Amino acid sequence: xxxxxxxxxxxxxxxxxxxxxxxxxxxxxxxxxxxxxxxxxxxxxxxxxxxxxxxxxxxxxxxxxxxxxxxxxxxxxxxxxxxxxxxxxxxxxxxxxxxxxxxxxxxxxxxxxxxxxxxxxxxxxxxxxxxxxxxxxxxxxxxxxxxxxxxxxxxxxxxxxxxxxxxxxxxxxxxxxxxxxxxxxxxxxxxxxxxxxxxxxxxxxxxxxxxxxxxxxxxxxxxxxxxxxxxxxxxxxxxxxxxxxxxxxxxxxxxxxxxxxxxxxxxxxxxxxxxxxxxxxxxxxxxxxxxxxxxxxxxxxxxxxxxxxxxxxxxxxxxxxxxxxxxxxxxxxxxxxxxxxxxxxxxxxxxxxxxxxxx
Amino acid sequence: xxxxxxxxxxxxxxxxxxxxxxxxxxxxxxxxxxxxxxxxxxxxxxxxxxxxxxxxxxxxxxxxxxxxxxxxxxxxxxxxxxxxxxxxxxxxxxxxxxxxxxxxxxxxxxxxxxxxxxxxxxxxxxxxxxxxxxxxxxxxxxxxxxxxxxxxxxxxxxxxxxxxxxxxxxxxxxxxxxxxxxxxxxxxxxxxxxxxxxxxxxxxxxxxxxxxxxxxxxxxxxxxxxxxxxxxxxxxxxxxxxxxxxxxxxxxxxxxxxxxxxxxxxxxxxxxxxxxxxxxxxxxxxxxxxxxxxxxxxx
Numbered sequence: 011x012x013x014x015x016x017x018x019x020x021x022x023x024x025x026x027x028x029x030x031x032x033x034x035x036x037x038x039x040x041x042x043x044x045x046x047x048x049x050x051x052x053x054x055x056x057x058x059x060x061x062x063x064x065x066x067x068x069x070x071x072x073x074x075x076x077x078x079x080x081x082x083x084x085x086x087x088x089x090x091x092x093x094x095x096x097x098x099x100x101x102x103x104x105x106x107x108x109x110x111x112x113x114x115x116x117x118x119x120x121x122x123x124x125x126x127x128x129x130x131x132x133x134x135x136x137x138x139x140x141x142x143x144x145x146x147x148x149x150x151x152x153x154x155x156x157x158x159x160x161x162x163x164x165x166x167x168x169x170x171x172x173x174x175x176x177x178x179x180x181x182x183x184x185x186x187x188x189x190x191x192x193x194x195x196x197x198x199x200x201x202x203x204x205x206x207x208x209x210x211x212x213x214x215x216x217x218x219x220x221x222x223x224x225x226x227x228x229x230x231x232x233x234x235x236x237x238x239x240x241x242x243x244x245x246x247x248x249x250x251x252x253x254x255x256x257x258x259x260x261x262x263x264x265x266x267x268x269x270x271x272x273x274x275x276x277x278x279x280x281x282x283x284x285x286x287x288x289x290x291x292x293x294x295x296x297x298x299x300x301x302x303x304x305x306x307x308x309x310x311x312x313x314x315x316x317x318x319x320x321x322x323x324x325x326x327x328x329x330x331x332x333x334x335x336x337x338x339x340x341x342x343x344x345x346x347x348x349x350x351x352x353x354x355x356x357x358x359x360x361x362x363x364x365x366x367x368x369x
Numbered sequence: 370x371x372x373x374x375x376x377x378x379x380x381x382x383x384x385x386x387x388x389x390x391x392x393x394x395x396x397x398x399x400x401x402x403x404x405x406x407x408x409x410x411x412x413x414x415x416x417x418x419x420x421x422x423x424x425x426x427x428x429x430x431x432x433x434x435x436x437x438x439x440x441x442x443x444x445x446x447x448x449x450x451x452x453x454x455x456x457x458x459x460x461x462x463x464x465x466x467x468x469x470x471x472x473x474x475x476x477x478x479x480x481x482x483x484x485x486x487x488x489x490x491x492x493x494x495x496x497x498x499x500x501x502x503x504x505x506x507x508x509x510x511x512x513x514x515x516x517x518x519x520x521x522x523x524x525x526x527x528x529x530x531x532x533x534x535x536x537x538x539x540x541x542x543x544x545x546x547x548x549x550x551x552x553x554x555x556x557x558x559x560x561x562x563x564x565x566x567x568x569x570x571x572x573x574x575x576x577x578x579x580x581x582x583x584x585x586x587x588x589x590x591x592x593x594x595x596x597x598x599x600x601x602x603x604x605x606x607x608x609x610x611x612x613x614x615x616x617x618x619x620x621x622x623x624x625x626x627x628x629x630x631x632x633x634x635x636x637x638x639x640x641x642x643x644x645x646x647x648x649x650x651x652x653x654x655x656x657x658x659x660x661x662x663x664x665x666x667x668x
Contacts, residue, residue: 204535
């Protein structure tokens with residue numbers, strides 16, 4: 011080393027050899043944006059028994075598989091999971107998208123519609139994977155047997171959350187509108203205590219309904235299990251449109267990772283494995299099983315990452331509802347909400363085109 | 370309770386100026402000795418001093434805040450969905466006024482405020498008088514009173530929901546709680562610090578107990594009580610909006626919460642601005658009332 015003079019031919023050679031790839035990469039990638047230091051995905055989280063933050067749903071599987079973190083790592087991009095709490099996922103995610111502190115989020119249909127109607131630009135990247143049913147709970151001593159008995163009564167519902175649309179469909183199917191009931195806009199925790207203390211006559215929510223039943227303070231009088239498929243709320247993977255345009259290669263990795271997770275869930279032992287994750291994230295096993303018990307939908311179909319006509323119809327109807335209920339001020343063209351190219355590519359790469367053949 | 374407060378408040382911002390004139394009448398023009406600073410020759414006075422003497426100088430900070438708000442939105446330092454430009458807030462506010470929504474929310478909130486505050490302050494005055502006049506009762510109640518006084522009203526909201534449900538009772542109760550302690554404390558202190566010679570004079574005049582209260586105590590504690598009540602009014606308003614954020618069907622706080630859920634931060638900003646203005650109007654209105662009730666002192 012010491013014997014080599016400053017401008018020796020060897021040194022020049024070594025230097026240019028070192029610089030050449032760098033130069034090439036600069037000119038070659040000029041068109042594309044430099045990669046961000048981190049890719050951030052928001053997902054619903056719970057604090058697990060050990061005090062650790064644990065994620066729910068397919069995000070937990072993606073995190074466990076580790077494939078996405080490894081692939082991003084090769085490009086020098088760090089994978090960051092951003093926890094959001096069940097109390098107000100919709101608000102937290104939309105605000106995070108607005109101030110650009112996340113790139114992807116796994117969350118609900120109605121909040122996404124609200125976000126896009128107010129000028130944010132997000133797109134659906136990987137559909138499917140929402141296992142939630144919705145429930146109508148009344149106090150344990152209530153005589154109400156169906157939504158019809160609740161005419162003029164107080165119903166706790168957190169507005170703008172994905173279960174509002176199923177609620178609206180339930181009302182409509184019974185010839186009622188939101189004007190026929192008094193809606194109390196309460197978050198799930200407050201709604202639960204309202205129905206438990208009897209100051210609300212009913213509560214429309216997710217599987218936390220079972221907890222009220224177990225404590226003998228409430229009873230479920232309706233669930234979306236037997237309802238038509240498009241009554242079910244959807245929660246799926248959304249991406250910031252600007253990010254999808256700027257970094258399609260990173261978006262592709264994210265989409266592929268989620269499709270892989272969906273694939274593993276519908277495969278052998280997938281269901282069991284999924285339950286194990288939910289239990290680890292603090293849900294009781296009985297609760298998860300009760301949520302699925304008697305559900306009319308096919309397991310495989312619930313995980314289909316496909317942009318089906320039904321999916322598009324669901325969002326179009328959701329946007330129409332949101333406008334009619336004055337959740338959004340102007341009509342929203344839902345055809346711009348989809349970015350199916352990433353899933354198509356992932357299915358081709360993973361040779362899964364036939365796993366969820368379009369029904 | 371007090372229509373004078375509301376209508377005076379709704380007259381707008383000029384109140385600040387007006388209130389000052391009423392509270393300290395004749396200060397600008399009367400022959401009060403001018404401060405030394407002002408007596409200096411005009412040219413020697415600094416720009417700041419002259420600025421501060423200008424009658425509109427109290428608008429400085431609101432205008433600066435507005436300018437900063439405009440600058441931040443113009444330079445797009447914050448996403449437009451999160452920090453809405455002021456004119457957008459005005460437009461949204463006007464839309465809410467026209468649809469009648471805003472009027473409904475504000476009036477519902479004010480009704481809650483007035484009823485809760487009415488209960489709370491009347492009870493507070495009564496309790497403050499009792500413990501002030503009876504040292505023994507004071508000894509019995511002081512520990513409980515002092516502990517309860519320290520609990521922030523906002524922290525009691527979940528407990529109150531459990532006890533009173535989520536209806537109107539809970540909101541009125543939390544507002545009453547917020548005003549009760551402030552008023553009771555002010556009255557108590559006022560009675561305790563009553564100069565002993567007042568009571569001595571009353572004794573010389575052989576006043577009955579009722580006469581002492583009616584002729585000596587009550588008139589003497591008016592200034593401190595009014596200050597306490599005014600502070601309580603401001604507190605109550607803040608607590609009410611906070612309670613409405615958490616659990617209500619309507620009201621200004623609920624309008625903001627709903628705006629946030631609908632990702633309409635312009636509606637939230639309308640609520641924020643309006644909450645501040647209503648609070649200011651209540652305070653100024655109460656000062657006017659205070660000046661009116663205290664006019665005997667100036668004679």
